[in-house]
Amino acid sequence: MPLPTTALPPTLEWRDDALHLLDQTLLPNEIVVERQHDAQQVWHAIHQLKVRGAPAIGVAGAYGLCVAMQPHRALPAAAFRDKLGEQAAYLDSSRPTAVNLHWALQRMQASLGGRDDAGGEALYQALVDEAQAIHAEDVALCEGIGRHGLPLIRPGCGVLTHCNAGALATTGIGTATAPMYLAQRAGIPLRVYADETRPLLQGARLTSFELQRSGIDVTLITDNMAAATMQRGLVDLVIVGTDRVAANGDVANKIGTLGVAILARHFGIPFYVACPSSTLDLATPDGQRIVIEERGAEEVTSFGLRRTAPEGMQVRNPAFDVTPHALVSGFITERGLIEPPFDRQFAALFS
Amino acid sequence: MPLPTTALPPTLEWRDDALHLLDQTLLPNEIVVERQHDAQQVWHAIHQLKVRGAPAIGVAGAYGLCVAMQPHRALPAAAFRDKLGEQAAYLDSSRPTAVNLHWALQRMQASLGGRDDAGGEALYQALVDEAQAIHAEDVALCEGIGRHGLPLIRPGCGVLTHCNAGALATTGIGTATAPMYLAQRAGIPLRVYADETRPLLQGARLTSFELQRSGIDVTLITDNMAAATMQRGLVDLVIVGTDRVAANGDVANKIGTLGVAILARHFGIPFYVACPSSTLDLATPDGQRIVIEERGAEEVTSFGLRRTAPEGMQVRNPAFDVTPHALVSGFITERGLIEPPFDRQFAALFS
Numbered sequence: 210m211p212l213p214t215t216a217l218p219p220t221l222e223w224r225d226d227a228l229h230l231l232d233q234t235l236l237p238n239e240i241v242v243e244r245q246h247d248a249q250q251v252w253h254a255i256h257q258l259k260v261r262g263a264p265a266i267g268v269a270g271a272y273g274l275c276v277a278m279q280p281h282r283a284l285p286a287a288a289f290r291d292k293l294g295e296q297a298a299y300l301d302s303s304r305p306t307a308v309n310l311h312w313a314l315q316r317m318q319a320s321l322g323g324r325d326d327a328g329g330e331a332l333y334q335a336l337v338d339e340a341q342a343i344h345a346e347d348v349a350l351c352e353g354i355g356r357h358g359l360p361l362i363r364p365g366c367g368v369l370t371h372c373n374a375g376a377l378a379t380t381g382i383g384t385a386t387a388p389m390y391l392a393q394r395a396g397i398p399l400r401v402y403a404d405e406t407r408p409l410l411q412g413a414r415l416t417s418f419e420l421q422r423s424g425i426d427v428t429l430i431t432d433n434m435a436a437a438t439m440q441r442g443l444v445d446l447v448i449v450g451t452d453r454v455a456a457n458g459d460v461a462n463k464i465g466t467l468g469v470a471i472l473a474r475h476f477g478i479p480f481y482v483a484c485p486s487s488t489l490d491l492a493t494p495d496g497q498r499i500v501i502e503e504r505g506a507e508e509v510t511s512f513g514l515r516r517t518a519p520e521g522m523q524v525r526n527p528a529f530d531v532t533p534h535a536l537v538s539g540f541i542t543e544r545g546l547i548e549p550p551f552d553r554q555f556a557a558l559f560s
Numbered sequence: 561m562p563l564p565t566t567a568l569p570p571t572l573e574w575r576d577d578a579l580h581l582l583d584q585t586l587l588p589n590e591i592v593v594e595r596q597h598d599a600q601q602v603w604h605a606i607h608q609l610k611v612r613g614a615p616a617i618g619v620a621g622a623y624g625l626c627v628a629m630q631p632h633r634a635l636p637a638a639a640f641r642d643k644l645g646e647q648a649a650y651l652d653s654s655r656p657t658a659v660n661l662h663w664a665l666q667r668m669q670a671s672l673g674g675r676d677d678a679g680g681e682a683l684y685q686a687l688v689d690e691a692q693a694i695h696a697e698d699v700a701l702c703e704g705i706g707r708h709g710l711p712l713i714r715p716g717c718g719v720l721t722h723c724n725a726g727a728l729a730t731t732g733i734g735t736a737t738a739p740m741y742l743a744q745r746a747g748i749p750l751r752v753y754a755d756e757t758r759p760l761l762q763g764a765r766l767t768s769f770e771l772q773r774s775g776i777d778v779t780l781i782t783d784n785m786a787a788a789t790m791q792r793g794l795v796d797l798v799i800v801g802t803d804r805v806a807a808n809g810d811v812a813n814k815i816g817t818l819g820v821a822i823l824a825r826h827f828g829i830p831f832y833v834a835c836p837s838s839t840l841d842l843a844t845p846d847g848q849r850i851v852i853e854e855r856g857a858e859e860v861t862s863f864g865l866r867r868t869a870p871e872g873m874q875v876r877n878p879a880f881d882v883t884p885h886a887l888v889s890g891f892i893t894e895r896g897l898i899e900p901p902f903d904r905q906f907a908a909l910f911s
Contacts, residue, residue: 237868237869237871402876405860406784407756408782410868413860414868414869417869417870417873421874427874428874429861429869429875430875430876431758431815431860432758432784433755433757433758433784433815433816434816434876434877434881435819436819436822436881437815437819437878464785465782467787468784468786468787468819471822472819475822509780509781509782510780512866516588516589517588517756517761517764518756518765518768518769520588522772523772523777523778524779525753525779525780525781525785525789526782
C-alpha cells in the first residue's frame with residue numbers, strides 16, 4: 210500500500226513474514242523502505258545507521274534475528290539453537306556500543322529457554338512472537354511517556370527540541386516527541402521549534418521531517434537561533450531526549466543540549482527530559498563519570514563532500530554533553546513525571 | 561610576490577595603481593587575489609561579498625572609486641566631478657545597507673572640495689590619497705582596538721569568538737581578533753575557539769582560516785559545542801564584534817551572539833564586544849529599536865546545492881540577534897575599554 214505523500218512512514222514493520230526498514234540515511238530527500246532479505250543486510254542496515262535511535266535499534270535487532278533464522282527453520286532444536294547463538298553474536302557486532310541491541314538479542318535467545326521439545330519451526334515462531342512483544346512494548350513505552358508529558362503541553366504553546374528523540378528513533382511516537390504527538394491527537398494546538406543539531410543535522414533531517422509529515426506546526430532553526438527564539442517569547446517549554454541519566458539526574462544527550470538547558474534557565478523556561486525509565490542508570494552516580502565519545506574532525510570541517518574549513522584545521526567534536534541535574538525541571542517517563550530531588554525520586558521508583 | 565603558504569593574504573591592497581581584492585567567497589578552499597579592472601568589477605565584488613565586513617567594504621569602495629575614475633583622468637575638472645558623482649552613486653548601489661560604503665564614498669567626494677583649479681589628473685591623485693588615508697585610518701583603528709583589548713588576554717588563556725570580526729572583515733588586524741593578534745605579536749600564548757557560525761559558516765570559513773594562517777592556536781567548534789567547551793573550563797574570555805551598539809549598550813551582532821553571552825554569564829566568563837567607537841549609535845536608545853534582517857529559508861534548509869531539510873520546511877532565519885547590555889562586560893574600542901554603566905560612559909566619550 211503506497212503511503213500518502215504526507216504520512217510519516219513507520220521506522221520499521223514486520224510484514225509478510227519480513228522486516229521492512231525505512232532507510233533514514235536518505236531522509237529527508239528520499240523515502241525508501243527496504244525489505245531485509247538476510248542477516249548481512251540487517252547487519253549493514255544497523256551499521257550504516259539506516260535505522261538509529263536506541264529503542265529502534267533494539268527492535269530492528271530482534272526482528273533481524275528472525276530474518277537471520279528464517280533459512281534455518283527446518284533444523285532440529287539443538288542445531289537451531291547453535292545457529293541462533295551464532296547469528297545473534299553476528300548481529301550484535303553491527304553496533305557494539307548500542308546497549309539496546311545487545312539487550313534485545315539476549316532477550317530473544319532467552320525467550321526460547323525451557324522449550325527443548327520444540328523443532329526449528331516452532332522455535333522460529335516463538336522468536337517472531339518475542340520480537341513482536343519487544344516491538345509492542347516499545348510502542349507502549351512511547352505512549353506512556355506521551356501520556357505523562359501531555360499535561361505539560363498548554364494549548365498554543367511553543368516547544369523547542371534538540372536532535373531527534375522522535376518517532377524515527379523508536380518504533381512508536383518517540384520519546385521527546387511523544388507528548389507533542391498526543392497533543393496533536395487531542396487537538397491541542399502547538400508550535401514546535403526544531404534545532405537543526407550540527408554536526409549531523411538530525412533536527413533538520415529527521416525531526417523536521419517527521420513532525421512536518423505528521424502535520425505538526427514545526428519550524429526549523431539553526432542551533433544558534435534558540436536564544437533569540439526564546440528571547441522573543443516563542444518558547445514555553447523545552448523537551449529533549451537522553452542517552453543516559455546518572456543517579457543524581459545529570460543528563461547525557463546530543464551535543465548542544467547543555468546550551469539549550471542553560472538558555473532555558475536564563476529565560477525561565479521549563480526544561481524536561483523524556484526517556485524510558487530504563488535510561489536511568491543508577492549505577493553511575495553523576496554525569497562526570499559518563500565518558501563522552503569524541504568523533505572525527507571531518508563531521509565539523511566538511512558538509513557532504515564539500516570542505517567548509519581550512520585543511521588541517523584543529524577541531525573538537527564531542528558527540529554528547531552532560532547537563533547538570535540542577536538545570537532539569539523534570540523527567541518524563543512511562544512510569545510518570547519525575548521532579549526533583551531526582552536522586553531520591555529515582556531510588557523510590559526502583560525500590 | 562607569491563605569498564608563503566602559511567601567510568594570511570591581505571583583505572585588499574592598492575598596488576601598481578590598482579585595487580587587489582582577496583576573493584573571500586572562495587575561502588577556505590582557494591586563495592585568489594583579483595585585480596580590479598573597472599567599476600563594474602568592483603561593483604560585483606562588493607555585491608557578491610568577495611569583500612565583506614563593514615570596514616573592509618568602506619575601504620574597498622574608496623579604492624573602487626579610484627579604479628572607476630582612472631579612465632577619466634584626462635577630463636577637465638568639471639567633467640571629472642560630474643563623472644565622479646555618477647560613479648560614486650553606482651558603487652554605492654552595490655550594497656545599499658552598507659553604511660560604511662556610503663560614508664567612504666561621500667568622504668571621497670567631499671575630499672575634492674575647494675580644489676576647483678586642479679585638472680582631472682590632480683583630482684585623481686587626490687582621490688587616491690584620500691582612499692589611502694581611509695585605509696590607513698582603518699588599520700590604525702584595528703591597532704587601537706587591539707591595544708586596549710590586549711590586557712584582557714592573560715598568558716595561556718582561552719578566548720572564544722563568534723562569526724568573523726577578524727582581519728578579513730577589515731583592512732587591519734580585525735576588531736574582535738585585534739587583541740589576539742597583538743597577543744601573538746607580544747609572544748603571549750593563547751588558544752582561540754571559533755564558533756562555526758551557522759548558517760553561513762563565517763567562523764569555519766573565515767575566522768578559522770585567518771587565525772590558522774597567522775599561526776594562532778585555533779580550534780573550530782560547532783555553535784552548539786560552546787557550552788560544553790566552557791563547562792570544561794577551556795574558555796576564559798569571550799570577544800565578539802558587533803554591527804551596531806545602542807545608546808544603552810545593547811549589542812546587535814551575528815545570530816548566536818546572544819546565546820554565547822548567556823552561556824558566558826552562566827559560567828562566569830567575561831563577555832567583551834570589540835568595535836570602533838563609530839559603531840556606537842547614540843541615536844538608537846536600546847536594542848529593541850534595532851530592526852533585524854530576516855534572510856531566506858534556503859540558507860537553513862540547504863548547504864551548497866544539497867538540501868538538508870524537507871521541502872516546504874518552515875524556517876526562521878534572523879541574521880542578527882540583540883544581546884542586552886546587562887550581559888556585556890565591556891566594549892573594546894580604539895578610544896579605550898568602556899565598562900558599565902554604558903549609557904553614561906558612551907555619553908562621556910562623545911561629549
